Amino acid sequence: MPVTTQRSSFKSGGKAIAVETFQTAGSSPRPTVLMLHGADGLNYNTQYREGARDVAAAGYQVHLVHYLDRTGEKRASFSTLFQNFMPWMGTVQDALAFASDHPGADQHRIGIIGISLGAALGLAVASTDPRVRALVNYFGPLPQGAIATTSKLPPTLVLHGSADPIVPVANAYAIEALLRQQSVPHEIKVYPGQGHGFRGAAEDDATARSLEFLQRHLAGTAAPANAGPLSANG
Numbered sequence: 186m187p188v189t190t191q192r193s194s195f196k197s198g199g200k201a202i203a204v205e206t207f208q209t210a211g212s213s214p215r216p217t218v219l220m221l222h223g224a225d226g227l228n229y230n231t232q233y234r235e236g237a238r239d240v241a242a243a244g245y246q247v248h249l250v251h252y253l254d255r256t257g258e259k260r261a262s263f264s265t266l267f268q269n270f271m272p273w274m275g276t277v278q279d280a281l282a283f284a285s286d287h288p289g290a291d292q293h294r295i296g297i298i299g300i301s302l303g304a305a306l307g308l309a310v311a312s313t314d315p316r317v318r319a320l321v322n323y324f325g326p327l328p329q330g331a332i333a334t335t336s337k338l339p340p341t342l343v344l345h346g347s348a349d350p351i352v353p354v355a356n357a358y359a360i361e362a363l364l365r366q367q368s369v370p371h372e373i374k375v376y377p378g379q380g381h382g383f384r385g386a387a388e389d390d391a392t393a394r395s396l397e398f399l400q401r402h403l404a405g406t407a408a409p410a411n412a413g414p415l416s417a418n419g
Contacts, residue, residue, distance in 0.1 A: 186209040186210060186242070187209065187210075188207050188208065188209055188238045188241045188242050189207070189208060189209070189210070190205055190206065190207055191205070191206045192204070192205050192206075193206065195279060195280070195282075195283040196279070197255055197275060197276040197279040197280075198255050198272055198275060198276065200254055200255050200257075201254065202250065202251055202252065202254045202255060202276055202279070202280070203251040203254055204248050204249065204250055204251065204280070204283065205234070205237070205248070205249040205251075206246065206247065206248050206249075206287065207234075207237045207238055207240075207241035207246075207247040207248075207249065208241050208245070208246045208247065208289065209241060209242065209244070211289070212288075212289055213289070214289060214290065214291035215244060215245060215246050215289060215290065215291055215294075216244070216245050216246070216291055216294035216295070216296065216399070216403045216404045217245065217246045217247075217248070217284045217285075217287070217290040217291060217292075217294065217295045217296070218240055218245045218246070218247045218248070218295070218296045218297065218298055218399070218403075219247075219248050219250055219277065219280055219281065219284060219295070219296070219297045219298070219307075220233065220236065220237050220240070220247055220248065220249045220250070220297075220298045220299075220300075220303075221250060221252065221277065221297060221298070221299040221300065221302075221303025221304070221306055221307055222249070222250075222252075222300055222302075222303050223300045223301030223302050223303055224260060224261035224263070224266075224301060224302040225260050225261075226253055226258070226259050226260035226261070227249070227251060227253075228259050228260070229260065233249060233300070234249065236298075236392070237249045239392060239396075240298065240395070240396065240399070243396050243399075243400075244404065245399070245403075245404070246284075246287065246289055246290050248280065248283070248284050248287070250276070250277065250280045252273050252276045252277060252280070252303075252306070253273075254276075255269075255272050255273055255275075255276040256269045256272060256273070261302055266302075270305075270306070270309075270328065270331065271331075273306055274306060274309050274310055274331070277297075277306050277307070277310045278310055278314060281295060281310070281314060281316045281317070285316065292316075293318075294318055294403050294404070295316050295317060295318060295403075296317065296318055296319035296320065296321070296339075296399055296402075296403045297310070297311060297317055297319075297320050297321070298321040298323070298395065299320070299321070299322055299323065299325055300323040300324070300325070301323065301324055301325055301326075301351075301352065301381070302325070302326075303323075303325070304322040304323055304324065304325020304326075305325045305326050305327070305328040305331075306328075307320050307321075307322065307325070308320070308322060308325060308327065308328060308331075308332060308338070308341075308360070309328045309331035309332060311338050311339055311341075312331075312332045312333040312336060312337075312338050313333045313336065315336070317339050318339050318340075318402065318403055319339050319340050319341075319342075319398065319399060319402040319403040320338065320339050320340070320341045320342070321341075321342045321344070321395045321398060321399070322341060322342065322343045322344065322360065323344050323345075323391070324344065324345045324346060324349055324352050324357075324381055324382070325352065325356070325360075326352045326356045327356050327359045327360050327363070332363070337367045337368075337369055338363070338364060338367060338369050339369070339402075340369060340370040340371060340398075340402040341360070341364055341369060341370075341371045341372075342371070342372045342373075342374075342394065342395060342398040343357050343360050343361060343364075343371065343372070343373040343374070344373075344374050344376075344383075344391045344394065344395070345357035345373075345374075345375050345376070346375070346376050346378070346379030346380050346381065346382075346383065346387070347375050347376065347377050347378060347379065348377075348378050348379060348380050349379070349380050349381045350380060350381060351380075351381040352381060354375060357373060357375060358373075360373075361373045370402070372394070372398060374390070374391070374394060376390075376391070
């Protein structure tokens, strides 16, 4: 079934944040995924849109969020990364509200797929916002100081390359330790010899694992009959 793309926007911090929504035809409420790109942004890497289409083709409504619009950047500047992290987190939380209200979305089944910087944002937001029901972390760093200790992360899949020169694989094991400590359902896959980004069989395996994980923890779950709208914890 063909995947359609719709471009829209929402407001966050007084800025217009662009969103590309990918989905197949059909009007029934479907599980929804925010896709958060890496520090390279969306002007330099076509793989984010290809990945969004793959996930949408599996039956999800996928929102590719241009969160760098909040800080007026095409790609993240490493010199201002830390000071911009909190505004980006706020934009991801606003994106959850946008996704919850989007036509055809199931507001009780929202997940995040984060890549690199986007994965760090996903971890930080998912630790504070119960609307996130599943998280896929592609070679993201553990955002020190941004993880809430008062609540649990949702079920999380961690994917990382053993030879990552940008985000060392130690981050994957640190995230795994945190998930164990919280007794959260999780999986981790470290690909031998892969760097910051997967190639060949590793890329195919990561895609398959992500879709299987989302099927089990997001698409395969149903909202309780008496479930009301979920709200963020601050």
